[in-house]
Amino acid sequence: MAVDITLSVNGVPYPLTVDPHASLLHTVRGDVGLTGSKEGCDDSECGACMMLVDGRPVNSCSYLAVQADGSDVTTVEGLSDGETLAPLQEAFLTRGGVQCGFCTPGMLVSATALLDRSPNPSEDEIRTAVSGNLCRCTGYDGIVKAIAAVAAERAAQG
Amino acid sequence: MSVIDTPAQGSSTPERPRAFLRPDGKEKVTGLGRYTADLTFTGQLHAAFRYADHPHARIVSIDTSRAKALPGVFAVVTHEDVPDVRYGGMTQDRRLFAKEKVLWEGDVVAGVAARTVEIAREAAALVEVEYEVLSAQPDYVANMAPDAPVLHEGWAEYGADENLVRDGNVMSRYVIAKGDADAAMAGADVVVKSHYVSDASQGVPIEPRALVAQWTGDSVTVWSSTQVPFAARSGVAHTLQIPESKVRIVVPLLGGGFGSKCDFHFEAHVAILAKVTRRPVRLVFTRKEEFVAPDHRREGMDIELETGVTRDGRIVARRGRMVLDKGAYTGEGGFFAQMAAMHACGPYKLDTVRVEAFLNYSTNQPAASIRAPTAPQACWALEQHLDEVAAAIGMDPVELRRRTLVAEGDEGPAGQVFEKIGAKETLEAALELIGYDAYLRGELPDDEAVGVACGWWPCFGVPSGAYVKLNGDGTATIVTGAQENGSGSVMGLPILAAEILGMSPSDFSINYQDTDAGPWDMGSSGSQTTFNNGRAVVEAAQEVRAKLLAMGAEKLEADVADLELADGAVRVKGAPETSVTIADLAGTGEPILGKGSGEVPEAAASDASACVGSLGMESFLAPQLITHAARVKVDRDTGVVRVLDFAAAHDSGVIVNKVGADGQVYGGVMMGIGQALTEATWTDEEGRQKNPGLLDYKLQTASDGPRIQIRWIEIETPNAGPKGSKGVGEPPSVPTSGAVGNAIAKVIGRHVDKLPMTAERVWLAANSPAGEDQ
């Protein structure tokens, strides 16, 4: 039996009727229509589907939409207004953190979650935080540098 | 020659300014860019395949009636619904849908289009297939025995490249011979023999492949996550027997490939389903399908090497026998025997050579191009073998390489005489970056060591094409047939055109990945986009430049020879105030466009008569040279290896786009470390994959990444790509596992003879008595 829920995605409430087994990922991509979050494995191994649910990083492929009823969901589309890039988005571009871009949305969401909970992370912490986001293109180097640079900028700004 | 360093994480060396941001960057970081699986079409249906139920079986009958009767199913198609033609690169040995036999677990027997994915999968399961089960033949070495049952009974009748030497289950055989290796071996001071075996591994793009097909009239458009749209177009046209003009392949953003999305794959399957249902049909692979169904994986390889040396480190003879697992079908991998044999020689001075390579059919998943096909495994074996040779004559392995690496004027295995190359320079650079001297002085803990390996990879000179057209406001559009796989090679094309036209790279838009728009291109394969399409863009831009100068000369009443293009204007040299902007010239409405392909560089002459089964690669065009050095730490009690520090020194000619080139090395090295330590496709006794998922097929994570230092040995390479550039994309994975393997061996005292060098294998090697086979 389909269930009525309300998802708040990037600050916009979406009243939806969903199958209890529908994943948060499929619901956001299909019903909400935001396709920035990707499906790379469907079993929480690759992190391409990473979203924030009430601020927590979540592999949305393995999280049921019904469980996010009433929660605040943030996807890559919610990290900036799309015109002025968020510092992490900008840094990913300038430091070689983006190649094919398929892991990028999940990476950016994981990095956002990291800097929210740990504003001044060590390189090891950064690597740990994005180790659930697999990237085959960049060898992670540009990604780690980008996150470190944003953290350093924030620290400098106090 | 110049050298540019890329400092590692945490280093304080200032970096080169990065003026250039990739044009597709913004859509990628905002999530607004569309990949194929992000497309939806009104009325679309979903496809699913019925795969083979046995790795090897004769098909007795296929009954689709129950599947077709399931509510929500619009079509079920088999070999009966498509033209009876075979396809394949160098051997046409495959059909879209299996007809007489299935030859591996991923063979497609039937395709379904249905209202939902779930219904399509349920219907696929309802297709009833009766088989006569045959013995699986996963042992690709045993399959060349004279009495082994022949898998492709009709191989002699298949269409095939006439240069292929074929016999029974041997899909192709290649021999490279230089001098009398047998006699030279007999006269060598020391002879060392080694035997290495590599398991198969996978490309694993993070984007599983996706396709959507839609017909308008008798033309079909297929949106596909392919690396090679023009090959996909040819495949659809050939297998459905329609003209190429009726097939359009569009590639939305491509989520990585690493070779696994090369070649024509599933475009025609989806097209035929869309045709019979008269609806758009969409197919998105699960991660498991992405592992099992494509006819692309890195080939398993059995490698025997023998080297005869003098005590002072001259290689007088190299013999080798390599057997490669082709799997069930050829695809585009028919050249692998020759490529593997070249990598058994390596970039070394060899007095005599006799290397024989066999590419054998089996009932395994087909092998085809994965980032530098055949090279990482063959190089891993050769480089470990060289360390064994060095040990046998009591020489430091680096010193042996110093004495034997090729330089300008030296001869390749089939007589190619090398032009300017930086093999030795990459060796010295990598040693410096990794701190090899400190290692030699014994300054590392006893569970750490540094391993070094060298390798090479050719450039592929092929025709390519591009147009450059000016827009009325003075901006421009590059229309290219080239394919962007994420590396940035297409994104970097504006750099080349801008320089010629006195414009800024940001003045250019790029129309790419659409076979109806751009000229033919080989696609994202062979590290060839900058090399060939860059040349095409340069030539197209030159044509535009000539037009602009002519128009400017008329307008400014000046001689063309006195004019220059700079800052978006045609102006008089030395009198920049006398100028006319490109926008003024382009704004008249008269088309200003250029087209280009450019002359294809050819490899140096060589003695192909010394080779059997030659496909023209016994001479390496503009070879890229690489040295990798790895410092590893080995947990002797568990066999777990961590790579702590890594140095990559590359001669890829002149570097056109440094951000992009560095990115290829960082990514390639991590892929190489994965292949060295944790990545393998494990199979059961019948060849079925046991780990088709990302939990047990273990890519390296961010936490596994070592410090990586890069040095580019920039040589303006003659007879190469634009500005003297070479390829960049594939070499970064070539010597990686060899470097890691040699480092492991220094810690545990023996070489691990199987790839990947998993913890268990390292532990076994470290704990088995000397001389005993693992």
Place this chain on the structure above:
Amino acid sequence: MSTATSMTTSASSRTYVEARDVATAVAAMSAGARPIAGGTDLVVGARHGKAPLPAALVGIHRIPGLADVAPTDGGGLRLGALVTHATLMADPTVLASYPGLADASAIVGSHATRANGTLGGNVMNSSPAMDTGAPLLCHGGVAVLVGPAGERRVALADLWTGPGRSTAAPDELLVAVELDAPPADGASGSSYVRLQYRRQMEIAIVGAGAVVTLGADGTVTGAKVAITALAPVIHRVAEAEAALVGTDGGFEAAKAAGAAAAAAARPISDVRGSADYRRAMAAVITRRAVLTAVRRARGESVPVPASDTTFGS
């Protein structure tokens, strides 16, 4: 790979309710629903094809009070079923007195798994490879279950019966796990070490947990050792514990405990490793877990997670 078999139940039969208190959850479970919290075991398990998602689900993730970490009357620690791995790896009491549990929690999956995966889901999944299992056993973990008839308490050793199987009734909800009080004199340490091919994103191939108590003279007065992924259930190894008591807790003693663990192991061969390798690793990993626990008991600081710290030791 042959047929694409449907693993799903029909959409119309699926139900979901969200419980805001234990009674509602238990009532739903009595009617056949399965509880779901973070989904990191249940949903991921379904994706792996282990078992289809149950048709009837009851969300328990918002039940108040189940995410608390609080001392028990006996001086032990009560961990609510909804406590996440992220909480456990950073909780000051856990780090001070139950560091083995922090070692284990810090290496579960990715940061998303740790932020969402709950102790309760982990425990009730009864996986022989669960990382928190060995430290929970060594710290005397007791499951607090609430069913229609009320609350009952079951030692974890008596709860787990095999992969995915437990002695809990289908309508019993795990509300908390309670741990023993640490020894009064404080000379105790615990640890969990796992064999890992990669530094992150691993599943236990071999794991071991240990709790060691030292007397005033440094002699081992108490020891608990449990092994992970080496049998159908995670279990303690009495012979390994006996090998430690009365010793100085040094390398030889730890090695003897490791040998006992290897002897008690009943490993399987699979894609992750052969039985022979796993058995050999049982000795190595147990030795490292014991030595880490001893060091912590002596007051030395061994950073969490110990799997990283003890690499190559």
